[in-house]
Amino acid sequence: MAAELIALVKHDCPVCDSVLPALDAAGVRVVSQSTPDETAAQAQRLGLVHIPEVDTDLALSERLDPDAVPAVVLLDGEREEGRVEGLQRTRLIELAAQAGATLDLDGLPEMRPGCASITRDPEVAARLAARAARRDGRLKAREIVVGELEDVHEALYARGVTDGLPVVPPTPERVVRMLEGTRRDPQDLVGIIPPYDGRATVEKVAINAVMAGCAPEHLPVVLAAVHAACRPEFAWHGLIATTHPAGPAVIAFNTDVGINTKGNVLGQGTRANATIGRALQLVGRNVGGGRPQVEDRAAHGQPGKVGLCFAERIEGNPWPSPFDAPTVMLMALEAPRIVVDQLAREPEGLAASLASALESVAHPKQRLAWDALLVVGPEHARVFGEAGWSRDQLRQRLFELTTSPAGELTRGAGGSPEGIEPKWVSDPEMPVAKFASPERIQIVHAGGDAGLFSMVFGSWAAGEIGSAPVSEEVEPWA
């Protein structure tokens, strides 16, 4: 096949206007990025003999991918032999000569930069990227068209795919942009999500992350969290189906994606905190199944089930990070409550206060069935730090302090029928631990500078009979 010269132009480009008459006179094939009407008007305005072709769907522009127009490209079949973008008079004449065409560019300046190709318009570029992703099999999710007269937020809520709050509509363009947050193939399987065993591919997670309001840099954290949630020991199926209020909490260590660790750490106002936990919940609901009162049988639930994510505070942390690399830890947790101790300045007394709150997880007489997460505020952590208490030392002491005499824990003791069956108690003075081991009390440093407070979360049914904390490095998902 003989070499062919193709010129890409657009209607609102003065440099295109300046070279079009010469291209037209030489019979060069001209293709416009503009609409048919705009192209015809330009041809008429310039008195062209031939009306340029229109680059329908920008297919040729996408293939040649110029930065600027006019872009004159010499093609030999699929192979590109040469190209000139903008006006470069001498080079353009030489390129045309290679295709046997003579360009009369007399009177034009030697050099003028062109105009940005329409494919460099961010909106157009996003549309083309989404189209390419679909063509290449990177996007496989079913497309849903929301009618022009429909409110997209209402339509998504009506389809039952939200948590009740508005979501960001997951357009293909937004999902492709989200996928830039990971090197993973969009069709990689992240996990099989119970109860319906839905396949959470990277693409499906990205769609839900868009809906949750995540930025692309949050995606690896969400992917790591989803992968961790699918580990058998986390017992996602039971966590969704339980009548207990617990939900999955994402606790990040050493990450660098803007997760708040300081003031209002468990509250609103920081995008990463608000959206990463929400994305995990939406993946659960939409991919695995988890509609309240349907698959999610929680009697009460709790506000953190919209999504809960926070990170360990590094500044002022008296303890080294429990993980070397950026890591997420997942725990099945109920709502937090405060432990106030504004008087303790010694570690032993402060530990006693924290232990009293840990004793009340689930029910003071419920033993060995629950884990806890203690979020130690900086002002409390300082007391332990100044006394040289390590994280493990605090954990050990809390384990010791959360023991009670068996006689106080039996059914009927203190007036409540809950508790240990009396037949298991031979000695009422025998100490009974609250937690199965010190490791069952997780400790994280987080919170604002001021406030002599810590926070306690109780877990869902814990350990082998329920859900165990799981952790996952983030980097393999980046």
Place this chain on the structure above:
Amino acid sequence: MGLTILDPTREAEPQTRPLAPRDGAPRRIALVDIRKPRGDVFLDELEALLRDRGHEIERTQKPTFTKPAPADVRREIAERCDAVIEALAD
């Protein structure tokens, strides 16, 4: 032209399976304790009532109420019994 969005769901509906045929009263019935408090109390009552009606009873249990019954437990029930009753709780 409306707005195109991508389906966030698993794009598959759970399989529906027909109920097993009901040919007469089941001879042997499995009673599954899911291991929630007082589930045994309920099943004891149920067992007495069913035995009075001439059914054979096989008691079994899940290792923990928090996780689905293991495949072995399900298979054993299917092989040995004609019907199953699960004691839920709460």
